[in-house]
Amino acid sequence: MPGGTDHCRDSQSQPMIPELKLLLSCARIAASREDGAAIGRLLEDGIDWALFARMAIDHGLAGFAGHTLALLAPDAVRVTSSMRFA
Numbered sequence: 001m002p003g004g005t006d007h008c009r010d011s012q013s014q015p016m017i018p019e020l021k022l023l024l025s026c027a028r029i030a031a032s033r034e035d036g037a038a039i040g041r042l043l044e045d046g047i048d049w050a051l052f053a054r055m056a057i058d059h060g061l062a063g064f065a066g067h068t069l070a071l072l073a074p075d076a077v078r079v080t081s082s083m084r085f086a
Helices: 018-026 033-045 049-058 062-072
Strands: none
Touching (some): 018 033, 018 049, 018 062, 033 062
């Protein structure tokens, strides 16, 4: 895309919800310091944990997300009955 690096957006796309941003930030084999900082900012702004868990499970990313959050933000995760990270 000329003049930009965001290959996933076009002129008609909507901004991503925080839960999706968090899921994509957590869905990595090895998270960087930058990922950790981004995750911290998202958590400070508030997350709908039930929605996040549902999205993680639906997309098969619960294991990655749970592992990343356990490493980078163990105190920030609120476990609900719908969250069962593999």
